[in-house]
Amino acid sequence: MNEILPGIWHWFAPNPSIGGKLVSSYWLDEPGVLIDPLLPPDDGLAWLESRPTAPRAIVLTNRHHGRDSERLHERFDCPVHVPETGRHAFIGVDHVVGYQPGDNLPGGLTPFLIGALSPDEHGLDLPSARTVWVGDTIVRSCTDPGSRIGWVIDALMDDPEGTKAGLLEAFRTVLERHSFEHLMLAHGLPLVGDGRSELEALVADGGRTASDAF
Numbered sequence: 001m002n003e004i005l006p007g008i009w010h011w012f013a014p015n016p017s018i019g020g021k022l023v024s025s026y027w028l029d030e031p032g033v034l035i036d037p038l039l040p041p042d043d044g045l046a047w048l049e050s051r052p053t054a055p056r057a058i059v060l061t062n063r064h065h066g067r068d069s070e071r072l073h074e075r076f077d078c079p080v081h082v083p084e085t086g087r088h089a090f091i092g093v094d095h096v097v098g099y100q101p102g103d104n105l106p107g108g109l110t111p112f113l114i115g116a117l118s119p120d121e122h123g124l125d126l127p128s129a130r131t132v133w134v135g136d137t138i139v140r141s142c143t144d145p146g147s148r149i150g151w152v153i154d155a156l157m158d159d160p161e162g163t164k165a166g167l168l169e170a171f172r173t174v175l176e177r178h179s180f181e182h183l184m185l186a187h188g189l190p191l192v193g194d195g196r197s198e199l200e201a202l203v204a205d206g207g208r209t210a211s212d213a214f
Helices: 044-049 067-075 084-090 160-179 195-204
Strands: 001-005 008-015 021-028 033-035 056-057 079-081 096-099 110-111 122-126 131-134 182-185
Touching: 033 195, 044 067, 056 067, 079 160, 084 096, 084 122, 110 160, 182 195
Parallel strands: 033 056, 056 079, 079 096, 131 182
Antiparallel strands: 001 008, 008 021, 021 033, 110 122, 122 131
């Protein structure tokens, strides 16, 4: 686990559901909030138990990022917040709570709709930290800090050309409506300090597919 901004922690863990490729997870220290959590295979639970604030909530950017949410709920009894449009994937699970764009989520997070890739693809804005999270739409390398961001590969899109046009418009709107510096990815290294400028460049270029995508 690495503290990449004051009170914001990041780590990688291999995700067996996508062939063991690394994915990113995040922890907000003071409010005790996990974002898209997949625990590392060694000491993840012990590390969380050592924090000043125990986990109080889990927030997912889309329905596919449940990852270790059930395991964490069992240990810490924390609710899981998922986009309402993805709530159907958790039928009968009482501790899963649906959210809508603009809701006030734990930790000061505000969700916003991205869509295009899937109806429940959302971003999360934390204005106090000038930080935005995105789920499956924008990806980059997990190992190369010089890699550029881009769209997820065409094979994961039902209509690649239409989806990419929709993503371009969605992220134009993100830049217009949200003031942020840092961009946190569920698939790839986070961008600390240059997240907005990198997203601006991606949109100005008309979009591109990432060269190292999950």
